[in-house]
Amino acid sequence: MTKETEYAIEVDKLTKRYGDLLAVNDISFTVSKGEVFAFLGPNGAGKTTTVEVIETIRTPTSGKVTLLGMDVTKKKHDIVPRIGVLPQGFSSFDRITVRETIQYYSRLFCCMNADIDGLIDLVNLKDKAKEQYKNLSGGLKQRLGIAIALVNDPEVVFLDEPTTGLDPRARHEVWEVLLGLKEKGKTVFLTTHYMEEAELLADTVAIISKGKVIAMGSPGDLIERNANYLALTFKSVDGKVFEILRKMGFEPVLDNHKNVEVRVEHTYDVQKILNAIKDAGALYLGLDIRKPNLEEVFLKLTGEALRENPPEMEPK
Numbered sequence: 001m002t003k004e005t006e007y008a009i010e011v012d013k014l015t016k017r018y019g020d021l022l023a024v025n026d027i028s029f030t031v032s033k034g035e036v037f038a039f040l041g042p043n044g045a046g047k048t049t050t051v052e053v054i055e056t057i058r059t060p061t062s063g064k065v066t067l068l069g070m071d072v073t074k075k076k077h078d079i080v081p082r083i084g085v086l087p088q089g090f091s092s093f094d095r096i097t098v099r100e101t102i103q104y105y106s107r108l109f110c111c112m113n114a115d116i117d118g119l120i121d122l123v124n125l126k127d128k129a130k131e132q133y134k135n136l137s138g139g140l141k142q143r144l145g146i147a148i149a150l151v152n153d154p155e156v157v158f159l160d161e162p163t164t165g166l167d168p169r170a171r172h173e174v175w176e177v178l179l180g181l182k183e184k185g186k187t188v189f190l191t192t193h194y195m196e197e198a199e200l201l202a203d204t205v206a207i208i209s210k211g212k213v214i215a216m217g218s219p220g221d222l223i224e225r226n227a228n229y230l231a232l233t234f235k236s237v238d239g240k241v242f243e244i245l246r247k248m249g250f251e252p253v254l255d256n257h258k259n260v261e262v263r264v265e266h267t268y269d270v271q272k273i274l275n276a277i278k279d280a281g282a283l284y285l286g287l288d289i290r291k292p293n294l295e296e297v298f299l300k301l302t303g304e305a306l307r308e309n310p311p312e313m314e315p316k
């Protein structure tokens with residue numbers, strides 16, 4: 001028997017070295033049952049290494065990791081039937097159809113009772129059920145990969161960069177599928193370097209950089225704690241706007257499209273600024289008011305940008 005815990009995953013002081021390279025450096029976090037947990041970080045941050053330790057594929061150098069209350073280094077055979085995995089860069093057999101592929105993997109994982117049609121529906125591949133793998137677009141391939149990860153009806157699903165290299169539309173279609181998993185009550189562990197993906201899907205985000213978890217919380221909390229301001233952009237301004245803002249004590253920035261951006265802490269600053277501009281008879285063509293996103297949180301915490309377009313693009 002294993003003890004029941006409220007956590008699907010508990011990672012305590014996990015370190016993983018590859019020879020001299022410290023890939024994961026003393027990280028701790030928990031993932032609650034039923035939540036979507038996103039590991040957000042750039043290439044090389046240590047996401048796959050961490051996920052593969054939790055999936056029992058890699059052995060930790062030190063630290064303790066439990067999945068559904070079971071130690072991943074000791075209970076591999078009990079853990080594997082209860083998890084589903086979409087590995088980074090998933091690929092399958094070129095000439096096998098969607099339906100045959102799901103059937104193949106369900107037999108391989110001894111899930112003779114897998115609901116093949118249900119899985120095809122869940123990932124929205126009904127129209128493509130008879131299509132060979134090689135004829136699928138990148139987004140369809142990833143959705144097939146998600147179906148395969150679900151053949152054993154797992155409690156915890158790991159998706160390692162499920163949308164990397166996909167175009168925006170295909171990415172949205174994968175997100176729809178992931179939202180469906182969340183509705184079914186699965187615990188989802190997602191890795192990504194797309195901040196909008198983490199922001200949209202995750203209940204909890206852990207930001208990982210250079211093997212360290214540097215911040216963790218709900219997307220809203222992370223933004224509130226690390227980037228608590230409003231960004232105002234005045235479009236096509238005349239020179240006065242910039243000066244007015246400076247005189248009011250703000251620090252406006254002018255870009256080469258004659259837009260002025262300024263950050264304020266409170267919503268009443270917005271009103272104050274608009275009144276001052278009106279009183280001075282200054283002109284601008286448009287105003288955009290934006291809350292910061294996780295990209296800005298990452299930038300603030302690491303001083304580096306999260307790369308939007310990774311070098312490895314979608315395989316043809």
Ligand SMILES: Nc1ncnc2c1ncn2[C@@H]1O[C@H](COP(=O)(O)OP(=O)(O)O)[C@@H](O)[C@H]1O
Pocket residue numbers: 018021023041042043044045046047048049050
């Ligand atoms: N099997 C391995 N052997 C040696 N180094 C590795 C291996 N796998 C990953 N690394 C290195 O560990 C670091 C973290 O990699 P990884 O966990 O794949 O990060 P991410 O998934 O965030 O891109 C990188 O510097 C990577 O080159």
Ligand SMILES: [Mg+2]
Pocket residue numbers: 047048049088160161
């Ligand atoms: Mg990776």
